[in-house]
Amino acid sequence: MSLFRRHVVLASLAAFLALPALAQQPAAAKKELVIGTTAGSNIEVLRRGIQPQLEQKGYKVKLVEFSDYVQPNHALAQGSLDANYFQHIIYLRNFAEKNKLDLAEVVQGPIAPLGLYSRKFKTVAEVKEGARIAVPNDPTNLARTFVFLEQYGLVKTKAGVDPLKVTEKDIADNPKKLRFVPLEAAQLPRALDDTDFSVINGNFAISSGLKLTDAVALEKTPDYYLLVAAVRTPDKGAPWVADLQTAFRSPFFKQVLDRDFAGYARPAALH
Incomplete structure (x- = not known):
């Protein structure tokens, strides 16, 4: 092997052996x-x-x-x-x-808890037969909404249904024949003028100028x-x-x- 080639091989080998050491060096801390x-x-x-x-x-x-x-x-x-x-x-x-x-x-x-809000009524007792209630349209928050409404006796879900997957089809009893209007969660505060009630996620309620104390009722929020x-x-x-x-x-x-x-x-x- 020529002296030149030997130097090239040794240099390549040294570079190869150095790779693991370089890989083991800690990355700069994210700031x-x-x-x-x-x-x-x-x-x-x-x-x-x-x-x-x-x-x-x-x-x-x-x-x-x-x-x-x-x-x-x-x-x-x-x-x-x-x-x-x-x-x-x-x-x-x-x-x-x-x-x-x-x-x-x-x-x-x-x-911030889910809340039932209204511009027309002040208490759950004032929920009338056939009232229109705007609700979140995504499946997880819709299920949460029906569990919330059940906490106040406005609906009753079927026995044994998974509370995380409740849909309108899982409502066993709707004594006041409430009518649900599904909307994107961020739009629910705007629906207050067009419906009797809106079930609004707390962050969107607050960002629209509502206070938790303005709610007709607040969710008793499960840890999940x-x-x-x-x-x-x-x-x-x-x-x-x-x-x-x-x-x-x-x-x-x-x-x-x-x-x-x-x-x-x-x-x-x-x-």
Whole structure:
């Protein structure tokens, strides 16, 4: 072998042997986070309770506001967001499965309860026969709506039906012959002028200028309807995800909820 070729081979071998060492070097720590959410209470919860903690740890945090329940998950899956916070675990899992998205929940947080609102009536007792009620049109929040209405005796669902999958066909008794008007969740506050009642997700109620205390009735929220922060599944073990989880479980966050978000359903650890 010529001296030249021997030098080439040795140089190539040295480069090859160096590859594992390079691969083992840790990547630069992520210091910019983009978190998607929806209008109203959800973005305010992040802005007041989570963003300050992450920024104190050295992150630059950008909050991106969406007006529907579809775009935030697609944006997360496509990499435009690092995390999102707007949905409960049932919606996340159903949406991810239906759309073949590799997303995972990492921590629970508070949610403004579902509410029954009206511009014409003040109490559940005033719900009249044949009343028109606007309801969310996505399957998970529609099921949640019927469970909510059952809490106040307005409907009764069939025995043994899965509360997470209730549809109008699963209503065994509708004593007041209520008429349901399915609409996209973000449009429900606007339906108040055209219907007798609207069942409105708390964040959209607040973003439209309504208060939780304005509701005719508020949901007694089960834990599985608490909101979750979601990330792409491969990111679950990242240090920044651990910092996000810590922020959601912190005494500081509890203080913010106690001060600014009274009446919100929240995980047991934040009571």
